[in-house]
Amino acid sequence: MVFSLTILGCSSAMPSPERFSTAQVLNVLERFFLIDCGEGTQIQLKKYHIKFTRINHVFISHLHGDHFLGLFGFMSSLSLNNRKLPLHIYGPFRLKELIDLFISTMERGIGFDIVFHPLHYQGAELIFEDDKVTVESFPLRHRVPTCGFIFREKLKLKHLKGEVIKELNIPIRLLQSIKEGADFYDEDGNLHPNHTLTKDAAPSRSFAFVTDTAKNQGIIPIIKQVDLLYHEATFADEVKKRAKETGHSTARQAGEIAKRAEVKKLIIGHFSHRYKSLEVLLNEAREEFPNTELAFDGAVFDVK
Amino acid sequence: MVFSLTILGCSSAMPSPERFSTAQVLNVLERFFLIDCGEGTQIQLKKYHIKFTRINHVFISHLHGDHFLGLFGFMSSLSLNNRKLPLHIYGPFRLKELIDLFISTMERGIGFDIVFHPLHYQGAELIFEDDKVTVESFPLRHRVPTCGFIFREKLKLKHLKGEVIKELNIPIRLLQSIKEGADFYDEDGNLHPNHTLTKDAAPSRSFAFVTDTAKNQGIIPIIKQVDLLYHEATFADEVKKRAKETGHSTARQAGEIAKRAEVKKLIIGHFSHRYKSLEVLLNEAREEFPNTELAFDGAVFDVK
Numbered sequence: 001m002v003f004s005l006t007i008l009g010c011s012s013a014m015p016s017p018e019r020f021s022t023a024q025v026l027n028v029l030e031r032f033f034l035i036d037c038g039e040g041t042q043i044q045l046k047k048y049h050i051k052f053t054r055i056n057h058v059f060i061s062h063l064h065g066d067h068f069l070g071l072f073g074f075m076s077s078l079s080l081n082n083r084k085l086p087l088h089i090y091g092p093f094r095l096k097e098l099i100d101l102f103i104s105t106m107e108r109g110i111g112f113d114i115v116f117h118p119l120h121y122q123g124a125e126l127i128f129e130d131d132k133v134t135v136e137s138f139p140l141r142h143r144v145p146t147c148g149f150i151f152r153e154k155l156k157l158k159h160l161k162g163e164v165i166k167e168l169n170i171p172i173r174l175l176q177s178i179k180e181g182a183d184f185y186d187e188d189g190n191l192h193p194n195h196t197l198t199k200d201a202a203p204s205r206s207f208a209f210v211t212d213t214a215k216n217q218g219i220i221p222i223i224k225q226v227d228l229l230y231h232e233a234t235f236a237d238e239v240k241k242r243a244k245e246t247g248h249s250t251a252r253q254a255g256e257i258a259k260r261a262e263v264k265k266l267i268i269g270h271f272s273h274r275y276k277s278l279e280v281l282l283n284e285a286r287e288e289f290p291n292t293e294l295a296f297d298g299a300v301f302d303v304k
Numbered sequence: 305m306v307f308s309l310t311i312l313g314c315s316s317a318m319p320s321p322e323r324f325s326t327a328q329v330l331n332v333l334e335r336f337f338l339i340d341c342g343e344g345t346q347i348q349l350k351k352y353h354i355k356f357t358r359i360n361h362v363f364i365s366h367l368h369g370d371h372f373l374g375l376f377g378f379m380s381s382l383s384l385n386n387r388k389l390p391l392h393i394y395g396p397f398r399l400k401e402l403i404d405l406f407i408s409t410m411e412r413g414i415g416f417d418i419v420f421h422p423l424h425y426q427g428a429e430l431i432f433e434d435d436k437v438t439v440e441s442f443p444l445r446h447r448v449p450t451c452g453f454i455f456r457e458k459l460k461l462k463h464l465k466g467e468v469i470k471e472l473n474i475p476i477r478l479l480q481s482i483k484e485g486a487d488f489y490d491e492d493g494n495l496h497p498n499h500t501l502t503k504d505a506a507p508s509r510s511f512a513f514v515t516d517t518a519k520n521q522g523i524i525p526i527i528k529q530v531d532l533l534y535h536e537a538t539f540a541d542e543v544k545k546r547a548k549e550t551g552h553s554t555a556r557q558a559g560e561i562a563k564r565a566e567v568k569k570l571i572i573g574h575f576s577h578r579y580k581s582l583e584v585l586l587n588e589a590r591e592e593f594p595n596t597e598l599a600f601d602g603a604v605f606d607v608k
Contacts, residue, residue: 013381013384014346014380014381014384015344015346015347015377016347016350017347017348017350017351020347021377039343039344039346039347039373039374039376039377040319040343040344040347042318042319042343043319043320043321043324043343043344044321046320046321047321063409065376065377065380065406065410066377066380069343069373069376069377069380070343072343072369072373073319073325073343073369073370073373076318076369076370076373077317077318080317080318094409097405098402098405098406098409101401101402101405102369102402105367105398105401105402106369107447107448143411144411
């Protein structure tokens with residue numbers, strides 16, 4: 001029952017050997033979602049032993065090079081590896097133009113279909129759903145149209161208490177509704193409340209990805225109480241003005257958002273190169289929201 | 305008087321953490337030429353402490369992703385670093401389309417000019433020249449139009465023997481022609497052969513970059529006697545057939561070309577991932593041409 005985030009890169013603007021451009025993989029119940037795909041993402045996937053073939057969905061937040069330039073090499077390598085399954089890409093519509101032109105330069109194209117899902121920037125929107133997981137996009141506040149993403153496990157059914165079910169001889173046709181929360185009346189008309197028939201399911205887990213953005217309180221209701229929040233913290237608060245001008249957040253602002261959204265844990269990333277040590281950023285965010293961690297390439301954050 | 309090659313990447317097809325995609329920097333007398341620019345080139349430039357600002361000329365051999373996908377991130381970073389000088393790019397003409405579309409997605413474009421020089425594939429061609437250095441392109445034999453490149457120091461003038469010049473009281477106006485090889489007749493009509501007046505200049509150094517290509521004897525006269533030859537050796541000779549089919553060379557073939565071209569030193573690279581150890585490739589090439597070395601990321605080869 002894995003719900004695990006791996007950071008592949010968490011630099012802002014320019015990558016370095018120690019800190020690649022933005023990319024992450026979220027594994028939700030063995031679904032592998034690639035979130036942003038900066039230059040060198042395929043190298044990081046190899047480094048951290050994540051199989052390319054497991055990835056079927058790629059989410060690109062916005063059209064700045066440090067968030068998407070690894071996509072072309074990743075696609076080429078999938079094709080060299082004889083991928084046949086379609087790859088779903090969710091991103092800004094002009095990304096499709098770049099992908100199409102790139103593929104047109106390849107003498108044999110690529111051996112699988114790209115299913116492109118253009119993002120909209122009007123409000124929260126359900127962009128992916130299967131039997132266990134949903135993904136929503138929502139607009140951020142950056143220099144170009146940018147989306148954050150929330151990944152959620154669906155609400156889980158309650159677990160039946162097998163012995164009670166057997167003892168009361170509850171018909172099979174009623175079990176699904178009981179898992180969904182219904183009470184049960186026996187033949188004598190006695191009420192058996194749901195909590196006597198079931199155990200609570202494990203809570204549904206959630207992750208929100210928020211980069212790049214200036215401080216944006218509008219996202220608070222959308223990311224409310226997520227288990228894990230990745231929020232950019234490009235700068236320290238002493239250059240708050242520069243953060244706002246460039247459409248970025250400070251570490252303190254990331255902490256404020258986490259606190260007001262009552263998330264369980266905050267990870268900050270997308271660090272400016274001006275910070276040789278990241279202590280100042282971590283301390284600032286923790287002053288607002290103590291359960292904060294720094295992202296680093298290769299870091300893994302599990303939600304139990 | 306530096307003439308030095310740094311390998312930034314020497315993988316074929318797919319990069320890995322140990323071996324990035326093809327890219328090299330040749331420093332000829334403090335001119336820094338970037339040759340191919342695979343994904344992650346900017347990361348390798350940082351890793352090996354080569355300043356981005358020193359690079360004014362980029363040569364792209366062909367339009368396969370592992371040879372050019374690092375160009376977009378490199379250009380973006382130059383722009384973020386406030387580059388103003390133009391960047392000269394020599395490459396296949398469709399690369400220009402990709403560059404133009406990429407720049408058109410940037411909200412502020414890039415802050416410097418790209419001077420694009422489309423390559424032709426008809427024969428050896430002088431594509432760059434200044435007072436000290438020339439660069440020629442020449443066609444290779446690959447699945448798509450591909451060029452190799454030769455970088456040469458220009459022929460140097462001889463050094464005057466100061467004492468002899470003074471003793472013979474040779475007029476200043478004649479010195480340039482003597483440096484170029486002329487003899488001297490003194491007032492009494494006596495011949496002073498050039499070798500008595502000058503010392504030989506240091507020989508002009510040269511480097512040939514040959515990847516990707518099937519074995520191609522047509523290049524032998526073009527690369528004749530270069531000091532340093534980088535030749536691809538994707539495969540071992542036991543899969544010679546596959547090498548030919550895919551437009552690549554074996555290590556033995558690289559050695560044969562080096563031997564017949566009488567080069568001084570051979571570096572092999574562009575290794576297939578099938579070789580966990582490269583010993584087989586090195587041994588094969590050395591059987592044909594003993595002065596062979598393996599490329600590796602970060603390797604530096606100086607020509608004295």
